[in-house]
Amino acid sequence: MLLLLTTSLIAAALAAFVLTPPTIARLRARRQRRVVAAPQPFDPGRERRAEQRARQLLRSCVNDAEWAMYRDLGFIRVDGRRLPDSPVDEGAPAPYAYLIYPHKPIVAYVPEDGRLLSEYCVEFPDLTGGGRTRLPASDDVLAKWMAITSDEARVIGRANMHLVGRQHDPGHVRRDIWRLSEWERLGAGDVGARAA
Amino acid sequence: MKPGHGEVLLAEGDLDVREDEQLLIEEFRRQLDEGMWAAAPTERPGSGRREAQMVRDFADIPADAQRVIFFPRASGG
Numbered sequence: 001m002l003l004l005l006t007t008s009l010i011a012a013a014l015a016a017f018v019l020t021p022p023t024i025a026r027l028r029a030r031r032q033r034r035v036v037a038a039p040q041p042f043d044p045g046r047e048r049r050a051e052q053r054a055r056q057l058l059r060s061c062v063n064d065a066e067w068a069m070y071r072d073l074g075f076i077r078v079d080g081r082r083l084p085d086s087p088v089d090e091g092a093p094a095p096y097a098y099l100i101y102p103h104k105p106i107v108a109y110v111p112e113d114g115r116l117l118s119e120y121c122v123e124f125p126d127l128t129g130g131g132r133t134r135l136p137a138s139d140d141v142l143a144k145w146m147a148i149t150s151d152e153a154r155v156i157g158r159a160n161m162h163l164v165g166r167q168h169d170p171g172h173v174r175r176d177i178w179r180l181s182e183w184e185r186l187g188a189g190d191v192g193a194r195a196a
Numbered sequence: 197m198k199p200g201h202g203e204v205l206l207a208e209g210d211l212d213v214r215e216d217e218q219l220l221i222e223e224f225r226r227q228l229d230e231g232m233w234a235a236a237p238t239e240r241p242g243s244g245r246r247e248a249q250m251v252r253d254f255a256d257i258p259a260d261a262q263r264v265i266f267f268p269r270a271s272g273g
Contacts, residue, residue, distance in 0.1 A: 053202025061237040061265075063246045105273065121273035135268075136202060143267040146235040146248035154250075160272035 047136070054138035062145055072188060073179055076100045076141060078148050080108065099176065100144045102137035105167050106159070114177050119168050120159035122147075206266070224254045227266045236261035 059067045066076045079094035096117060099107040105119040124143045126133045135143060147155035164170050207223040209216025228234060235248040238258050248265075251257050257264060 050202040057203050057265075061246065061248070066246075122270045123273035124268040124270055126268060139202065139267070142265075143270075146237075146250075146265065146267065147233070147270055149247035150235050150250040155270045158270045158272055 051136040051138060054136035054142070058138045058142045058145075061142060066145075068188065069180070069183070070138075070141065073176065073183060074101070075176060076145060077111075077180060078145060081152050098148055099173065100141055100148070101168075102140045103134065105162075106144060106148070107164060107168060107173055109173070109177065114174065116164040116170060116173060118161050119164045119166060120156055120161055121167065122155060122159040203265075221254050224264065228252070231269055232266040233269045234264050234266050236264050 058070065062070070062076065066078075070076050076099070078098045078100060080096040080098060093111050095110070096108055097111045098120075099109065101107070105121040107119050108117040109115060110117065122144065124135055124140060126135070134140070144155070164173060206227070207219050209220050211217050211220070224234065234251045236251055236257055237246060238249050238261060239246055249258060249261075251264065
């Protein structure tokens with residue numbers, strides 16, 4: 001069966017790269033026209049469909065509990081890196097964790113006491129549209145999730161760090177942490193507890 | 197990304213077919229040349245916990261990865 005293994009390359013929310021030369025030519029023409037043409041009007045239906053696809057992709061990548069968290073609360077918590085000398089216990093609380101919000105800075109906090117540490121402002125700017133467009137909300141969350149879980153130091157190193165309060169309302173974040181604890185206490189994050 | 201798209205399939209193929217593999221490699225390199233980051237969703241051995249693995253070279257893609265996702269590189273907001 002391994003011989004039949006297929007590998008796909010997917011651009012998360014990167015629509016401007018297509019394979020065939022005719023399509024590339026069309027894209028170039030469109031790009032040239034854009035110099036004089038008015039920007040595409042906002043289309044809520046198109047945005048909604050993009051977000052639906054982004055949610056499907058996010059769901060297929062993250063852990064079931066993380067998906068349920070995002071679906072119910074609107075953010076995902078990801079544990080921070082464990083220190084080299086910390087016990088290798090998957091069940092033990094991480095020394096710090098991140099809250100990943102769509103199109104808002106990542107918030108670092110201490111799960112043990114809920115203390116807010118800092119917010120990391122990071123963006124994934126559109127490389128093809130002159131920076132005028134941005135990822136759908138769920139793609140933004142997925143990009144942050146992939147960056148944090150794969151190379152935490154690199155993404156944090158690129159982010160602008162501030163005390164919580166620059167873009168996030170600290171009271172709102174504390175309320176989210178409380179909501180998260182209640183959500184977990186009620187077992188809402190149990191896998192398969194509820195349908196999506 | 198352009199609004200209205202979400203993810204876009206860039207290329208797919210069977211790694212055991214030489215033409216497919218070449219197509220995947222070329223597309224992979226093109227995306228990285230465009231300045232994208234590439235990550236492969238994986239599962240941690242043992243716990244089965246999902247996470248992502250950044251890949252900078254086609255040869256670094258985990259053997260069990262079914263897909264590679266390209267996304268714009270992070271910058272300070």
